[in-house]
């Protein structure tokens with residue numbers, strides 16, 4: 001399968017320009033759809049007003065699944081030099097701090113589209129992965145956590161299984177989208 005990243009915030013005039021407009025996101029997906037019959041996963045940016053609108057636009061344009069979230073645009077400044085610490089001035093932020101935003105966006109998108117949602121953003125434990133799946137993710141990706149623990153994905157799978165066993169749930173499929181909103 002192909003994961004089409006239309007959401008990278010770290011390059012000037014880069015992928016994020018496509019991912020923040022419904023029309024442009026749909027056009028890129030239509031062109032890639034024409035070029036391949038492989039399953040096409042479109043990776044969405046959280047740096048938008050309505051991620052559900054973008055998700056619906058790429059679904060209509062032929063995406064087989066969506067993955068979210070990419071990093072949130074952040075900035076830090078060295079107060080001694082008054083220079084931004086990133087040479088691009090701003091850059092993508094990930095890790096545990098973005099997890100609640102990922103849960104919210106996965107939940108919103110899963111309720112807005114019919115195609116599967118792959119969830120990510122700040123996942124560092126099996127508990128996080130279960131939570132994202134209950135929000136509606138059919139699968140989960142792990143990024144930043146691997147920098148501090150290269151074996152994080154293996155541990156997270158074990159922790160998911162421990163949770164399922166403790167609740168007598170036989171398949172991980174049975175937790176997808178099972179949040180009961182107030």
Ligand SMILES: Cc1cc2nc3c(=O)[nH]c(=O)nc-3n(C[C@H](O)[C@H](O)[C@H](O)COP(=O)(O)O)c2cc1C
Pocket residue numbers: 005008043069070071092093094095096098120121122123141142143144145
């Ligand atoms: C150092 C770094 C590099 C990244 N590079 C890419 C990339 O090339 N393509 C992409 O789609 N996402 C990229 N991401 C975003 C991650 O895939 C992921 O969407 C985001 O970091 C949220 O998940 P996490 O908190 O588990 O890392 C990168 C993230 C980090 C931290």
